[in-house]
Amino acid sequence: MNSIDAIRADFPILQREINGKPLVYLDNAATSQKPLAVLQAMEDYYRLHNANVHRGVHTLSEEATAQYEGARGRIARFINAPSSKQVIFTRNATEAVNLVAYSWGLDTLKPGDEVLITQMEHHANIVPWQLITQRTGATLRHIPLDSQGMLRLELLDELLTERTKLFAFVAMSNVLGTINPVEELVARAHSVGALALVDGAQSVPHLPVDVQALNCDFLVFSGHKMCGPTGSGVLYGRRELLEAMPPFMGGGDMIREVRLEGSRWNTLPWKFEAGTPAIAEFIGLGAAVDYLAGLGMDWVQQREHELVRTAMEQLGRVEGLRILGPGPDQRGGAVAFTLGDVHPHDIAAILDSDGIAIRAGHHCAQPIHDFYGISASARASFYFYNTLEEIDQLVQGLGKVHAVLGM
Ligand code: 7TS
Secondary structure, eight states: OOOHHHHHHTOGGGGOEETTEEOEEOBTTTOOOOOHHHHHHHHHIIIIIOOOSSSOOSHHHHHHHHHHHHHHHHHHHHTTOSOGGGEEEESSHHHHHHHIIIIIIHHHOOTTOEEEEETTOOGGGTHHHHHHHHHHTOEEEEEOBOTTSOBOGGGHHHHSOTTEEEEEEESBOTTTOBBOOHHHHHHHHHHTTOEEEEEOTTTTTTSOOOHHHHTOSEEEEEGGGTTSOTTOEEEEEOHHHHHHSOOSSOSTTSEEEEETTEEEEOOTTGGGOOSSOOHHHHHHHHHHHHHHHHHOHHHHHHHHHHHHHHHHHHHTTSTTEEEOSOOGGGBOSEEEEEETTOOHHHHHHHHHTTTEEOEEEOTTOHHHHHHHTOSOEEEEEOOTTOOHHHHHHHHHHHHHHHHHTTO
């Protein structure tokens, strides 16, 4: 059994006060806080081992390389990748989607081909496909939402056809919290010969993810949402696909041989990692996955389920509050809502005056907000270190919003 007090003590920032009140951090879908183990791993690297990787034969460079590549091995095990060669380091989930779009998409797609996405995607899994389908003449289609905030999967037969070359979808929505049936959707993509790209930016931090069980062709996620540093993201890909794809960016480290007449590429994963990488950040991400594995991802998922169930129950009693998306059994840790016609920025500002951090806006998912006919929402998003008392504070804070605005 993990102790929440002990866990909270691992996160120095959770001791902070904001506006004279203890911080209540409920913006975890935007980025998570970082435990000491991660801060320490990065500091140790800079204090004791700092050197560039894959280059020198000197001791520091060998140490830095061993730590950096060691982190790749741990991250590969965390998602059960068959090989660490299939774990490509990127800056974030966004860059990982762009890597697939530009390397695989630009080379493969042609007029008549289709890419299928969903109406609940983050902009990171919409805009790259708009750019690439425009350039290749392929068509971009989407699965619409229903009023519960679920995908209208009854339309899949119509939308997913032999013309579909890629089905790119989010495992867990950052606004609605909806958890999609990833394994089933991957199988449906494969049944028409399409590849499946899973946006795991909100699933990998919050629940057990096994790429072999999901059988996905690509999975993208961001280190900073799972206790790791900013600047660390991952693309997992099926080996034959990654082998066949051309490099995304050119430069040092991604080559085997460079002649002025032409060059040959390095092997996986380095073919996709041009230039000096974010060494300290990936060492930090290695420490983050060790930390999460230590807690147990089943426990993380269960803990967040309890928090979200309680939060939805209590928020449901706030007058004028409307939660977007499905009930607690079909969602993860994000709860977006509206409160009468109060602007979400006003809600967030009043809560901030009590030390409560939530996000207000469209959360980089404008098509979801268009579907609901609103331009923005307020969003509380939880992680395992949040507490039931913090949910009480959120609800009290919303009472203050009522009082201040005379609702
Ligand atoms: N996909 C999903 C589902 C996300 O939630 C996000 C970030 C991304 C992709 C992009 O991640 P990045 O690290 O490349 O930026 N989501 C959010 C959010 O909900 N609030 O801030 C960022």
